Amino acid sequence: MLPSPDNYMFRMIYSELLDAVGPEGIRVDDSEKLGHSIDYYWMPEMWHDRNQPPRTPDVVVLPDNTQAVAKVMKIANSYKIPVTPWGGGSGSQGGALPVYGGIILDTKRMNRILEIDTESLTITCETGANTQQLEWAVEKAGYSTMHFPASIACATLGGFLAHRGTGVLSTKYGKIEDMVMSLEVVTPEGEIINTLPVPRHASGPDLTQLFVGSEGTLGVMTKVTLKIHPIPEAREFHAFLFKDMHSAMAAGRNIMASRLRPAVIRLYDGPETAKLIKKVLGIERQGAYLVFGFDGDKEMVDLEMARACAICRQENPEDLGTEMGKAWWDHRYKFFYPPYMFQLPQAFGTLDTVATFANIEKVYWAMKQTVETNFPQATYIGHFSHWYEWGCMLYARFIIDQPPADPGEAANLYNRIWDPPPSPTAASSTSTTASASSSVVSCPSSMAPPSTSSSASSEPSIPTAS
Numbered sequence: 001m002l003p004s005p006d007n008y009m010f011r012m013i014y015s016e017l018l019d020a021v022g023p024e025g026i027r028v029d030d031s032e033k034l035g036h037s038i039d040y041y042w043m044p045e046m047w048h049d050r051n052q053p054p055r056t057p058d059v060v061v062l063p064d065n066t067q068a069v070a071k072v073m074k075i076a077n078s079y080k081i082p083v084t085p086w087g088g089g090s091g092s093q094g095g096a097l098p099v100y101g102g103i104i105l106d107t108k109r110m111n112r113i114l115e116i117d118t119e120s121l122t123i124t125c126e127t128g129a130n131t132q133q134l135e136w137a138v139e140k141a142g143y144s145t146m147h148f149p150a151s152i153a154c155a156t157l158g159g160f161l162a163h164r165g166t167g168v169l170s171t172k173y174g175k176i177e178d179m180v181m182s183l184e185v186v187t188p189e190g191e192i193i194n195t196l197p198v199p200r201h202a203s204g205p206d207l208t209q210l211f212v213g214s215e216g217t218l219g220v221m222t223k224v225t226l227k228i229h230p231i232p233e234a235r236e237f238h239a240f241l242f243k244d245m246h247s248a249m250a251a252g253r254n255i256m257a258s259r260l261r262p263a264v265i266r267l268y269d270g271p272e273t274a275k276l277i278k279k280v281l282g283i284e285r286q287g288a289y290l291v292f293g294f295d296g297d298k299e300m301v302d303l304e305m306a307r308a309c310a311i312c313r314q315e316n317p318e319d320l321g322t323e324m325g326k327a328w329w330d331h332r333y334k335f336f337y338p339p340y341m342f343q344l345p346q347a348f349g350t351l352d353t354v355a356t357f358a359n360i361e362k363v364y365w366a367m368k369q370t371v372e373t374n375f376p377q378a379t380y381i382g383h384f385s386h387w388y389e390w391g392c393m394l395y396a397r398f399i400i401d402q403p404p405a406d407p408g409e410a411a412n413l414y415n416r417i418w419d420p421p422p423s424p425t426a427a428s429s430t431s432t433t434a435s436a437s438s439s440v441v442s443c444p445s446s447m448a449p450p451s452t453s454s455s456a457s458s459e460p461s462i463p464t465a466s
């Protein structure tokens, strides 16, 4: 934290920062500080909504080049002032919040595209680049980043690198850690370092992957080289409705086990199928909605699609056809925005959890049971959105329709759900470490999924589309 603004020390530090970033790159006005005190994490949203005083930074700096970032870090290091990097402020876990006050280092002015290498199929750019702007620039050159997260319009590349983010087509094209070739990073001491230019080598530990996922704790990523891809000739989708999540999971697992290369597979549990799929796609059914897509040469896409459909049909699902698959792709971002997304005063938290196929359903049911048993006012829902040959990622949420009116009590309740007491069934044999970001979870092999009917039993109230 900086000394108060009427202290001469504040003026000293301020003038050093001003020299480092120039008058365009420094802000101390209340609106700027307030704007950098809230991201997409429910806790500050609720706190602001209930007129509680937020934790603001003392200064916001917006450097427009790496040298300026290095100068800021040197100043902060010498005065021992905390620095929190800030990209688009769209993170859902509060990683960019200035919980210790001090300096917010906003990267958005560092958004230049430096090179598109059409021989190696890579792009080098600054990390403050908005992901949608980047995709448009790459598409203009005839390629694609294949990075299509639901926050594409509001997030930066730096934010994605810092939290190991995932786009819709990650099952084929990888998460951000698979897309990155190399990084330029400014360390907390203000040193500028470059990781090796290629992601595969025999030269010791992989420094690039050390910084990816470090949430800004090990340095500020300033430049990145990413892979880009040719625009595919064809991209097709198909959807099925399975009688329950278990048979849909078997189909998804078998597609991956057959080593087909879907660009996307997404499986919604009973409650999300009953509510979200109904609201966004207009399909009013009980069961588990599964959609997948392939892209590439038309001939290959047709072949892979036919194989994947044949695998699904072994589980006797209702065939919703290509139309309901394409509709999902066309509306893929809608799921995350009003009026389909949860909204205040509802409380909601997101738990990305990765597990092997042998464990993933047990994890789902153990988490659901733990949340809903310990917190009867909460509902647990989820979908499976990134698939590997060996398992998949469960994107689960807890929702409380009516959290306590008192902000302190609401905060206490919300916080306790992240770390609830083990439920009697899970306690005896579980070592579950679900966390706010991707984590590997193991669960008891003895825990069988409940019967089909319970998968759609408790449904959160998802806002109705107006």
Ligand SMILES: Cc1cc2nc3c(=O)[nH]c(=O)nc-3n(C[C@H](O)[C@H](O)[C@H](O)COP(=O)(O)OP(=O)(O)OC[C@H]3O[C@@H](n4cnc5c(N)ncnc54)[C@H](O)[C@@H]3O)c2cc1C
Pocket: 039, 040, 084, 085, 086, 087, 088, 089, 090, 091, 092, 094, 095, 096, 107, 127, 128, 148, 149, 150, 151, 154, 155, 156, 157, 158, 159, 160, 161, 162, 163, 164, 165, 166, 167, 168, 215, 216, 217, 219, 220, 221, 222, 336, 337
């Ligand atoms: C509607 C919506 C949909 C979303 N959909 C997705 C999705 O599909 N997939 C997904 O993965 N996430 C999704 N998210 C979450 C969020 O968009 C991602 O976490 C995103 O990567 C955050 O990027 P940002 O630029 O907003 O980062 P911020 O929120 O500003 O920061 C996130 C973290 O990164 C650090 N950081 C930022 N820039 C740097 C840098 N240059 N160097 C070092 N550290 C840095 C911050 O300190 C913080 O810890 C969604 C969010 C919203 C609001």
